[in-house]
Amino acid sequence: MDSQREHIVQLFPEIKEIKDTELRERVIDAWLLALQDSQWERIEDLPWIPGRAEFITNVQHCRGVTRIGMAIARTLLNGTDVAPDITIDMDIVIAGCLLHDLGKMLEYAFPPNPPGTKTPLGKYMMHHILGAHLAIRTGLPATVVHCIESHREAESFERSYEAKIVHYSDMLHADAILQAHPEISIF
Numbered sequence: 413m414d415s416q417r418e419h420i421v422q423l424f425p426e427i428k429e430i431k432d433t434e435l436r437e438r439v440i441d442a443w444l445l446a447l448q449d450s451q452w453e454r455i456e457d458l459p460w461i462p463g464r465a466e467f468i469t470n471v472q473h474c475r476g477v478t479r480i481g482m483a484i485a486r487t488l489l490n491g492t493d494v495a496p497d498i499t500i501d502m503d504i505v506i507a508g509c510l511l512h513d514l515g516k517m518l519e520y521a522f523p524p525n526p527p528g529t530k531t532p533l534g535k536y537m538m539h540h541i542l543g544a545h546l547a548i549r550t551g552l553p554a555t556v557v558h559c560i561e562s563h564r565e566a567e568s569f570e571r572s573y574e575a576k577i578v579h580y581s582d583m584l585h586a587d588a589i590l591q592a593h594p595e596i597s598i599f
Contacts, residue, residue: 416444423456423471424510426478430503435553439507442550446514449546451522451531460513460589462520463528465596468589470516476588478509481581485574501555501574508559508578511552515543515560540564 420440421427430436447455459466460473485505488495519534519542533542544561559578562571571579590596 420444420455424475424478426475426482426506426510429482430506432503435503435507435556438550438552438556439510442511442514442546442552445550446517446543446546450517452517453522455517457522458516458520459527461528461596462516463526465589465593466527467593470513473585473589474510474513476585477512477578477581478506480584481505481509481577484577484581498573500577504553504555504559504572504574505577507552507556508563508574509581511543511547511556511560512563512578512582513539513543514546515539515541518542518546538564 417440420443424439424443427436427439430439443455452458456469456471458470460468460470482502482505485500485502488498489500489502515537516539518531519537519539521529521531521534540561540563544557547557547560555572555574558572559575562569562575563579563582
């Protein structure tokens with residue numbers, strides 16, 4: 413594994429929890445493609461919400477969402493008394509959580525632009541759409557693309573169960589941060 417790929421795994425150690433080797437490699441590819449196509453020099457420099465929540469990085473947020481998603485999925489899978497006969501693809505949950513905000517790399521401009529400045533693409537498309545495009549270009553399966561795209565959308569269409577876990581994990585993590593920092597507004 414080359415140093416760039418190793419660096420992605422260091423940033424997102426939860427990648428190692430993905431059992432499907434090809435999916436694991438595609439997740440790494442997606443982050444590398446996002447970095448290549450973005451204005452950012454390092455993935456870890458992108459704040460969660462540039463210009464509004466710069467005290468936490470997007471990497472920290474994606475990892476928090478992933479841990480919450482894994483906990484929810486494991487709870488549902490570990491016991492017939494909780495959710496009998498449920499099937500959840502844990503690899504899809506992990507990949508979807510790790511990549512749900514991938515598109516922010518293309519949505520936000522790199523300094524010296526003022527924090528929160530949108531890129532030309534970001535002015536017209538939000539991160540969930542940009543992330544879905546990156547995922548498609550990387551060859552990720554439709555189930556993961558769906559998790560990325562639908563994590564931000566209204567309940568206007570059916571979500572897979574894995575996508576629901578990604579969506580609610582994102583909401584839970586964001587809410588926890590916002591409760592700890594009421595001075596931040598994301599709306």
